[in-house]
Structures are given as C-alpha cells and as structure tokens.
Amino acid sequence: MELRIALTRSAQRFVTREGLSVRDTPVTMALQYTTAPIALAAALPPGGWESAATTDHRARLEQRADVVLRPPVTGLSMTTGRHDGNQPDTLPNLLRSARRTSTPGTRR
Numbered sequence: 723m724e725l726r727i728a729l730t731r732s733a734q735r736f737v738t739r740e741g742l743s744v745r746d747t748p749v750t751m752a753l754q755y756t757t758a759p760i761a762l763a764a765a766l767p768p769g770g771w772e773s774a775a776t777t778d779h780r781a782r783l784e785q786r787a788d789v790v791l792r793p794p795v796t797g798l799s800m801t802t803g804r805h806d807g808n809q810p811d812t813l814p815n816l817l818r819s820a821r822r823t824s825t826p827g828t829r830r
Contacts, residue, residue, distance in 0.1 A: 725758040726820035731765040741779025761820035763810035
C-alpha cells in the first residue's frame with residue numbers, strides 16, 4: 723500500500739509555516755522527515771489565495787517535488803448562505819493530488 727499524506731483545512735498559518743519550513747510542532751516535524759507525498763488543501767478566506775503572503779508561500783511550496791497545495795474551491799458560505807464561499811478541496815481530490823506528486827523519497 724502506498725503511503726500518502728493529505729491535510730485538509732490547511733489554514734493560512736499552517737500554509738505559512740509549511741512554506742517557511744517552520745518545524746516547531748509534531749505535525750510539521752513529521753512532514754519534514756516523511757518520504758511520502760504530501761497534499762495540502764488550503765482553507766483560506768476570500769482573497770486569501772491571491773494575497774501577497776500566500777503567493778509567496780505557494781511559490782516556495784511549488785519548489786518542493788513531493789508537496790502539492792490545492793487552492794480553495796467554491797462552496798457554501800457560512801457567512802452569506804450563498805454558494806460563493808471558499809472551502810478546502812475534497813479529500814478524494816486531495817488524495818489524487820498526493821498520488822501525482824513526485825516519487826516518494828524526494829527530499830525537500
């Protein structure tokens with residue numbers, strides 16, 4: 723069985739810490755030392771994906787062969803009640819993304 727890591731609902735702080743390679747929690751340390759492909763589903767507020775900070779961290783994460791960051795998808799807004807909110811991508815899509823990253827074992 724192929725090991726893949728999928729983290730859904732990755733908030734701005736988590737994306738930032740992963741982009742900067744901050745390793746100060748058990749989860750961030752595990753991500754540093756695993757050889758498994760990693761897929762993160764961003765859970766950001768409206769405009770968060772396009773913000774200057776997220777754009778910078780996305781560029782850093784794109785340089786890692788074994789990490790993929792999925793953008794938010796349009797979904798039900800808890801604020802407006804309309805279908806215009808940002809939601810993290812679905813787990814099946816996230817797992818497929820992890821499968822498409824490079825060969826496990828590629829170091830960051």
